[in-house]
Amino acid sequence: MNHRYCQPDSLxxxxxxxxxxxxxxxxxxENALQSxxxxxxxxxxxxxxxxxxxxxxxxxxxxxxxxxxxxxxINSTTTPSASILKSREPVDEAAPVVASFxxxxxxxxxxxxxxxxxxxxxxxxxxxxxxxxTVTGELGDTRVVSFNIISGTSMACPHATGAAAAYxxxxxxxxSSSAIKSALMTTATPMSPAKNSDAEFxxxxxxxxxxxxxxxxxxxxxxxxxxxxxxxxQGYNATTLKIVTGDASTCFAATNxxxxxxxxxxxxxxxxxxxxxxxxxxxxxxxxxxxxxSYQANVFAPSGLVVKVNPSSLAFKAVGEKQSFVVKVxxxxxxxxxxxxxxxxDGVHNVTSPIVxxxx
Numbered sequence: 001m002n003h004r005y006c007q008p009d010s011l012x013x014x015x016x017x018x019x020x021x022x023x024x025x026x027x028x029x030e031n032a033l034q035s036x037x038x039x040x041x042x043x044x045x046x047x048x049x050x051x052x053x054x055x056x057x058x059x060x061x062x063x064x065x066x067x068x069x070x071x072x073x074i075n076s077t078t079t080p081s082a083s084i085l086k087s088r089e090p091v092d093e094a095a096p097v098v099a100s101f102x103x104x105x106x107x108x109x110x111x112x113x114x115x116x117x118x119x120x121x122x123x124x125x126x127x128x129x130x131x132x133x134t135v136t137g138e139l140g141d142t143r144v145v146s147f148n149i150i151s152g153t154s155m156a157c158p159h160a161t162g163a164a165a166a167y168x169x170x171x172x173x174x175x176s177s178s179a180i181k182s183a184l185m186t187t188a189t190p191m192s193p194a195k196n197s198d199a200e201f202x203x204x205x206x207x208x209x210x211x212x213x214x215x216x217x218x219x220x221x222x223x224x225x226x227x228x229x230x231x232x233x234q235g236y237n238a239t240t241l242k243i244v245t246g247d248a249s250t251c252f253a254a255t256n257x258x259x260x261x262x263x264x265x266x267x268x269x270x271x272x273x274x275x276x277x278x279x280x281x282x283x284x285x286x287x288x289x290x291x292x293x294s295y296q297a298n299v300f301a302p303s304g305l306v307v308k309v310n311p312s313s314l315a316f317k318a319v320g321e322k323q324s325f326v327v328k329v330x331x332x333x334x335x336x337x338x339x340x341x342x343x344x345x346d347g348v349h350n351v352t353s354p355i356v357x358x359x360x
Contacts, residue, residue, distance in 0.1 A: 011035040020082050022071060029055040033140045039084045043067020050099050051123055051151050056134075056141035058084040097195045098202040099123050099151070105201035106270065110234065111360050112259045112279075114268040116204040118184055119191065120164065122156030124149055160184070164210045171214045172288070178222040178263075179286070180213075185265040186220070186351045187212035199339050200356050205266060217289040217349025220265040225255075232256040266353050267342070270360040271333050277357070281327040285344065285351070287316040293346050297325075301340035305357055306330040309342065331357035 002010035006021060006028030013036045020039040021032045026048075029040040039058040044067065053061070062070065074080045098119060107115040129148035134141040168180050175183075188206030193199040224245070231241060232251035241249045260269075261282045271277045287293060293316050297309040307329050314323040331338055337358035344351040 006031045006040070008034075011037070020084065022067065022074070024067070026053065029057055029059045030136075030138045030140070033057045033138075039082075041067065041070055041082070041084075043070065047100075050094075050097070051101065052149070054136050054149065056136045056138045056143075060084050094195060096121075096189075096191055096207050098191075098198075101152075102156075102202070104198050105204075106268070106358065106360065110259055111270040112268045113262070113264060114200060114204065114266040114354060114356055116202075117181065117266070118160060118188055118205055119203040119207045120156040120159035121207075122153065122159070123151045125151065125155040125159075127155060127158075160208060164208045164213060167210045168213050175219075175288075176221055176223065178226075179219040179288075182219040182221065182265040183213040183216040183288075184208055184210075186218070186353060187216050188352070190352070193339065199337065200354050201337070205352070205354055215289070215349070216351060217287075217293075217346060218285040218295065218344055218351045219288055220263050220283060220353075221286050222263045226257075226263060229255050229257040230259065230262045233258050267327060267329065267355040269329055269331060269355075269357045271331075271357075272360055274334050274359060276330065276332050278328065278330045281329065282324065283327065284322050284324040285314070287319055287321045287323070289319075289346065289349055291319050292317060295344040295346045295349075295351070298343040298345055299340065300343070301355070302338055304332040304334075305338040305340050305355070307340060307342065307355060314344065327355075329355060329357065333357055333359050335359060 005025040006023035008031050011021065011032060016032065017036040018038045020041060021037045022041045022043055023029065023032060024044050026042060026046060028042055032040045033056050037057065042059060042061045043064060045064045105115040107113050126147055127150045129145055131144050131146055135143040135145055135148060164184055165180050168183055169175065185205040187209055189209050190206045191203040196202040228241065228245065228249050231244065233256040236251065238250045241251065260279055263284055267281055269277065269279045295314045297312045299307045299309065301307050307327065310326050314325065316323065327342065337356055340355040342353045342355060
């Protein structure tokens with residue numbers, strides 16, 4: 001029965017030469033090509049509903065139900081015929097949604113730093129492609145192109161680093177990497193938990209919006225020493241620090257900080273047990289908008305999540321001025337994560353940070 005799956009050397013070249021073959025395996029097209037087939041119908045429920053594949057010959061992918069209908073048709077006539085037409089691109093009504101194969105949080109190393117940070121386009125991306133190989137790189141594929149359709153982290157990362165971070169850097173060449181990350185996170189387009197059941201553990205702050213990130217209003221900045229103090233608070237010492245910093249940084253009890261006080265543009269709070277939990281977060285924002293500006297804190301929280309911000313308003317008189325505030329989170333945690341947000345608004349900018357409390 002190996003021929004059903006079009007496994008290597010399972011197809012008779014005299015029977016499949018210049019014909020469309022039905023294969024019940026995603027690897028079938030490559031093997032069918034080696035046997036002289038001109039096209040493939042892949043039939044099966046493999047779970048890949050949100051990503052397409054490149055094949056070395058014309059291929060269409062059907063569900064098991066539709067594939068069985070094709071097989072029934074083949075068995076109903078002595079001269080079955082078929083055509084594989086050019087693909088068309090429908091409007092994806094589900095977009096934006098995080099792909100099923102994308103990694104999810106929470107952060108397993110430091111639970112109370114929300115991960116992922118941000119979401120970027122990474123599915124079916126038209127991207128430059130090396131002409132030193134073929135479309136698929138598979139044996140028998142002779143197509144050489146300068147562009148290809150690619151999915152994965154290799155596509156999302158260029159969007160985040162090039163189309164977003166480098167774009168923001170072009171407007172603000174002196175900004176630190178933390179300031180740029182903050183700009184990207186706090187201006188991201190919110191995504192729907194109805195379409196992404198893992199909510200912030202799927203999309204973080206939301207989908208990047210580079211044009212808004214170039215003018216975020218406020219940023220949560222952090223320097224090397226901030227991260228050293230954080231790592232020291234996590235239990236690092238001079239030996240383990242050097243692995244990260246490459247220098248002679250040391251830890252001092254007086255400057256060690258907790259994960260909740262790292263100046264990060266998001267807030268996460270975990271508990272090993274269901275029930276009530278509370279935590280205080282200290283944050284500092286830097287004014288990168290109008291010199292004379294005032295921001296008001298707006299909290300959006302579901303039942304079971306209480307968030308208080310002190311002070312609830314911030315007034316700035318200069319660009320680069322810093323203001324600090326405290327966020328107190330009280331959460332009644334069950335089996336489902338609680339998701340809210342803190343938005344600092346001056347009427348023009350909405351500096352948004354997700355707040356997540358969850359059972360670890």
